[in-house]
Amino acid sequence: MNSPRQRAIAEFVLDHLVWFMLAAVLIAFSIFVPNFFQIGIFANIVEQSTFVGVMAIGLAIVIIAGHMDLSVESTAALAAMITGILFCSHGIGLGLTFTPEWLVIPISLAIALTVGGVIGFLNGFFTIKMKMNAFIVTLASYIWVRGLVVAISGGRSAQDLSPSLRVIGIEQVLYIPLIAWIAILCFIVFSFIMSRTPFGRHIMLVGGNAVAAFRAGIKVDRLMFISFILAGAIAGLAGWLLAIRTSGATANLGTGMLFNAFAAVVIGGVSLKGGVGKLPGVYAGVLLLSSIHTAINLMGLPAHYTQVILGLLVLAAVLLDTLKLQIRQRFA
Amino acid sequence: MSLPTLLELDDIRMNFGAIEALKGVSFKVGRGEVVALLGDNGAGKSTLVKIISGGLKASAGRMVFDGEERFFPTPAEAKAQGIETVYQDLSLCTNVDVVGNFFMGREIVKKWLGLIPVLQEKEMEVVVAQALQNAGTRIPSLRTNVEHLSGGQRQAIELNRFAHWGGKLVLLDEPFAALGVEQTRRGLDLIKRIAAQGIGVIIITHIMQQAFQVADRIVVIRQGRVAGDVPTRDTSPDEVVGLITGEALIGQAQETRPNGPQPN
Numbered sequence: 329m330n331s332p333r334q335r336a337i338a339e340f341v342l343d344h345l346v347w348f349m350l351a352a353v354l355i356a357f358s359i360f361v362p363n364f365f366q367i368g369i370f371a372n373i374v375e376q377s378t379f380v381g382v383m384a385i386g387l388a389i390v391i392i393a394g395h396m397d398l399s400v401e402s403t404a405a406l407a408a409m410i411t412g413i414l415f416c417s418h419g420i421g422l423g424l425t426f427t428p429e430w431l432v433i434p435i436s437l438a439i440a441l442t443v444g445g446v447i448g449f450l451n452g453f454f455t456i457k458m459k460m461n462a463f464i465v466t467l468a469s470y471i472w473v474r475g476l477v478v479a480i481s482g483g484r485s486a487q488d489l490s491p492s493l494r495v496i497g498i499e500q501v502l503y504i505p506l507i508a509w510i511a512i513l514c515f516i517v518f519s520f521i522m523s524r525t526p527f528g529r530h531i532m533l534v535g536g537n538a539v540a541a542f543r544a545g546i547k548v549d550r551l552m553f554i555s556f557i558l559a560g561a562i563a564g565l566a567g568w569l570l571a572i573r574t575s576g577a578t579a580n581l582g583t584g585m586l587f588n589a590f591a592a593v594v595i596g597g598v599s600l601k602g603g604v605g606k607l608p609g610v611y612a613g614v615l616l617l618s619s620i621h622t623a624i625n626l627m628g629l630p631a632h633y634t635q636v637i638l639g640l641l642v643l644a645a646v647l648l649d650t651l652k653l654q655i656r657q658r659f660a
Numbered sequence: 661m662s663l664p665t666l667l668e669l670d671d672i673r674m675n676f677g678a679i680e681a682l683k684g685v686s687f688k689v690g691r692g693e694v695v696a697l698l699g700d701n702g703a704g705k706s707t708l709v710k711i712i713s714g715g716l717k718a719s720a721g722r723m724v725f726d727g728e729e730r731f732f733p734t735p736a737e738a739k740a741q742g743i744e745t746v747y748q749d750l751s752l753c754t755n756v757d758v759v760g761n762f763f764m765g766r767e768i769v770k771k772w773l774g775l776i777p778v779l780q781e782k783e784m785e786v787v788v789a790q791a792l793q794n795a796g797t798r799i800p801s802l803r804t805n806v807e808h809l810s811g812g813q814r815q816a817i818e819l820n821r822f823a824h825w826g827g828k829l830v831l832l833d834e835p836f837a838a839l840g841v842e843q844t845r846r847g848l849d850l851i852k853r854i855a856a857q858g859i860g861v862i863i864i865t866h867i868m869q870q871a872f873q874v875a876d877r878i879v880v881i882r883q884g885r886v887a888g889d890v891p892t893r894d895t896s897p898d899e900v901v902g903l904i905t906g907e908a909l910i911g912q913a914q915e916t917r918p919n920g921p922q923p924n
Binding site: 529535540544 | 739750753755756766769778779
């Protein structure tokens with residue numbers, strides 16, 4: 329019954345399921361949703377995918393390595409708020425400037441990455457050095473980092489980001505703003521790192537069987553620590569992009585993104601068990617979610633229903649993860 | 661048949677509090693020799709294997725490995741020197757392909773711009789294909805994830821990997837416990853081929869038939885002592901059962917002999 333060729337096809341489909349789903353959804357929406365099929369809409373989907381997409385990269389890496397990071401959303405918010413406070417000219421912004429002006433780009437980026445990296449470092453420290461459960465540690469970070477955002481902003485917002493920074497959010501190439509290109513570039517770079525470098529290979533190995541990897545001489549703890557710091561820094565980048573896009577920061581910026589990122593990661597084919605998943609699939613997962621979001625808006629459904637649909641999607645994604653495992657076992 | 665000695669155990673003793681688990685065990689393993697370690701439950705086989713592979717520190721005795729007198733403080737140290745216990749499924753990552761597992765932690769990389777290490781998949785695949793071919797192991801596709809391979813194929817990957825990376829002595833604890841008849845037969849062939857590459861093999865098994873099929877020599881441990889150390893072709897299953905249960909006279913004869921094996 330199950331010839332090797334059948335299995336190969338089943339494997340291929342299961343491995344790239346999210347791409348098939350994305351194609352199906354885009355075709356269906358183009359046919360059935362009025363005004364969906366136009367360049368502007370597609371460009372908008374790509375742009376919307378920027379923040380959740382970047383955040384999902386770090387989350388995916390940690391999950392593939394066999395852990396969990398619930399703090400990425402709050403970390404991004406903190407990075408955005410600090411960028412906002414330092415480089416906005418109104419609200420609680422301090423309006424720092426440099427000569428030449430473009431220096432604000434690398435400096436603000438470095439600050440955002442550092443802020444994220446520090447949160448990631450703390451997550452890694454408690455999880456790996458103190459041997460605490462990653463779920464609890466990062467849940468705590470999710471709460472206290474958001475608390476810190478509210479505290480340092482006093483609940484107020486920062487507006488009017490430095491124009492030299494805002495350029496990145498405004499300038500477009502091929503209908504797509506630069507921030508979205510940055511997200512795409514991130515996916516390309518990290519996909520390469522995960523599939524073609526020893527670091528990525530070792531992350532896969534550790535996620536699959538940490539004991540075996542350890543026995544083979546891979547420094548498991550160091551690798552896990554790095555992946556937490558990386559997830560934090562990438563969340564910091566997401567926050568930086570978010571601040572640029574909204575030209576400032578509010579205390580509740582990015583609320584709810586964690587669940588979108590989570591859904592995208594799982595829909596994108598990353599198994600919560602660890603050791604399974606590819607980053608291009610995660611990007612497809614993000615695009616899929618944005619497409620559904622956009623279609624809901626276009627159809628004029630009340631915004632409140634969006635959250636219900638997203639919740640169901642997360643459920644469906646985890647169910648899919650389980651189903652895939654069962655199908656695989658049948659073919660194995 | 662006289663193979664150069666790889667491992668020599670001399671009067672190994674092990675006490676756990678007042679309990680004497682090993683009461684002076686001595687035997688040798690030659691390069692390329694397969695030694696079957698037999699004995700009833702609680703005879704001290706596992707303790708002995710742990711002492712050899714650095715998992716336990718012997719209370720007394722001497723071990724000479726590869727010409728040097730030493731015990732290994734940790735399994736990692738033993739491993740670095742070429743002694744390893746191979747457990748089924750414990751040392752493979754089933755979510756990664758054969759090549760990835762073979763090169764685990766030792767990947768071939770080329771630096772891009774002298775900075776970014778990039779995996780050289782094709783080069784690695786060639787090496788794995790060559791290593792498996794030399795060992796006479798056939799695996800359909802080296803790009804298949806290990807989860808899709810049979811137990812026997814997994815064992816082949818582990819043992820070949822061990823041999824390829826300079827392993828000298830491999831300890832196998834009940835290696836065929838989970839395998840079928842045909843797979844076991846292939847596993848036994850594999851052990852012979854591994855040994856033919858000059859690697860010493862100690863195999864622990866409860867199944868007499870397997871010991872007789874694969875081992876050059878059979879060492880029987882009984883109540884913490886070597887009850888018998890005989891070339892496989894000079895003994896019979898009945899005699900070995902006698903040694904294990906303590907009914908045979910040859911067991912007592914062996915105990916009075918100081919250095920176990922006799923050259924033939």
